[in-house]
Amino acid sequence: MKNILVIGATGQIGSELMVSLRSLYGAEHVVGGYIAGVQIPDCLRDSGPMEEADVTNSQQIAGIVDRYHIDTIFNLAAILSAQAEKKPLLAWNIQINGVLNLLEISREKGCSLFTPSSIGAFGDSSPKIKTPQDTIQRPRTIYGVSKVSCELLSDYYYYKYGVDTRSVRFPGLISYVTPPGGGTTDYAVEIYYAAVAGEKFYTPVSAGTYMDMMYMPDALHAIVMLMEADPDKLIHRNSFNIASMSFDPEMIYAEIRKHYPDFEMEYRIDELRQKIADSWPDSLDDTCAREEWGWKPRYDLSSMTTDMIVHLKQKLHK
Ligand code: VAH
Numbered sequence: 001m002k003n004i005l006v007i008g009a010t011g012q013i014g015s016e017l018m019v020s021l022r023s024l025y026g027a028e029h030v031v032g033g034y035i036a037g038v039q040i041p042d043c044l045r046d047s048g049p050m051e052e053a054d055v056t057n058s059q060q061i062a063g064i065v066d067r068y069h070i071d072t073i074f075n076l077a078a079i080l081s082a083q084a085e086k087k088p089l090l091a092w093n094i095q096i097n098g099v100l101n102l103l104e105i106s107r108e109k110g111c112s113l114f115t116p117s118s119i120g121a122f123g124d125s126s127p128k129i130k131t132p133q134d135t136i137q138r139p140r141t142i143y144g145v146s147k148v149s150c151e152l153l154s155d156y157y158y159y160k161y162g163v164d165t166r167s168v169r170f171p172g173l174i175s176y177v178t179p180p181g182g183g184t185t186d187y188a189v190e191i192y193y194a195a196v197a198g199e200k201f202y203t204p205v206s207a208g209t210y211m212d213m214m215y216m217p218d219a220l221h222a223i224v225m226l227m228e229a230d231p232d233k234l235i236h237r238n239s240f241n242i243a244s245m246s247f248d249p250e251m252i253y254a255e256i257r258k259h260y261p262d263f264e265m266e267y268r269i270d271e272l273r274q275k276i277a278d279s280w281p282d283s284l285d286d287t288c289a290r291e292e293w294g295w296k297p298r299y300d301l302s303s304m305t306t307d308m309i310v311h312l313k314q315k316l317h318k
Contacts, residue, residue: 083182
């Protein structure tokens with residue numbers, strides 16, 4: 001049975017990954033790592049072990065790994081793209097120095113390590129349509145630079161020391177559970193909240209700005225599938241393109257209006273997020289993930305929209 005540590009267990013991905021992992025492997029086998037001062041949801045605190053785990057504090061993490069005999073670490077600590085541009089050194093510290101701490105701990109203690117990358121690991125000079133698994137990666141955001149560096153470091157530790165590092169390049173993730181913070185793709189979450197709340201939505205990126213997006217249940221499924229995959233079948237490790245849908249604001253607006261015909265959207269462009277979005281791919285080619293570990297999304301824009309609205313109506317008491 002695995003003993004798992006989730007770093008960033010209260011974040012957008014971490015909080016839902018915790019629920020999935022605890023139901024799969026047993027709550028007592030999944031330790032939730034949080035940073036001092038963060039609000040820990042009761043459902044996490046009451047269902048299994050939680051420990052303060054700052055990814056920049058190597059000694060603290062190593063102590064948890066020893067105390068709980070951790071053999072698998074999921075590292076979801078990150079400052080998202082737009083936020084990272086405002087705090088580049090903090091983003092670097094968490095996303096590189098923090099990752100190096102985890103790679104060293106994984107090397108010394110024999111842990112497997114998952115640290116997600118992102119479509120943000122590509123830049124203007126990467127092919128934009130059906131971006132290949134292996135292609136040029138020259139991002140110009142600190143988020144992208146840290147994600148490419150993390151991919152390279154994780155592969156280095158696999159090839160030099162045999163550390164079992166694996167990761168995926170996440171598209172924009174959409175969820176009704178934990179609101180996102182500071183991302184470029186977060187408009188695709190915020191728009192659902194506005195529609196269900198009966199409010200007009202102001203979209204920060206322009207029509208025709210296509211980005212790969214994914215519903216959170218598919219993202220969680222990808223993480224577990226990859227970490228359970230037969231290592232002998234993996235040709236790539238850090239990091240797999242995965243995709244499920246690509247849309248622009250007009251497409252998601254049209255899909256939501258099938259449920260709320262009077263819903264209104266207007267463009268209020270956020271220069272920073274528009275510039276970042278323009279540098280990212282419109283769509284990814286995820287053939288390698290499908291061939292090497294059986295990746296296959298289950299949600300598309302229509303089914304995600306229906307599910308998001310059902311759950312947000314309950315959450316917002318609408
Ligand atoms: C962001 N949601 O917008 C994150 C993600 C691919 C996008 O990395 O920064």
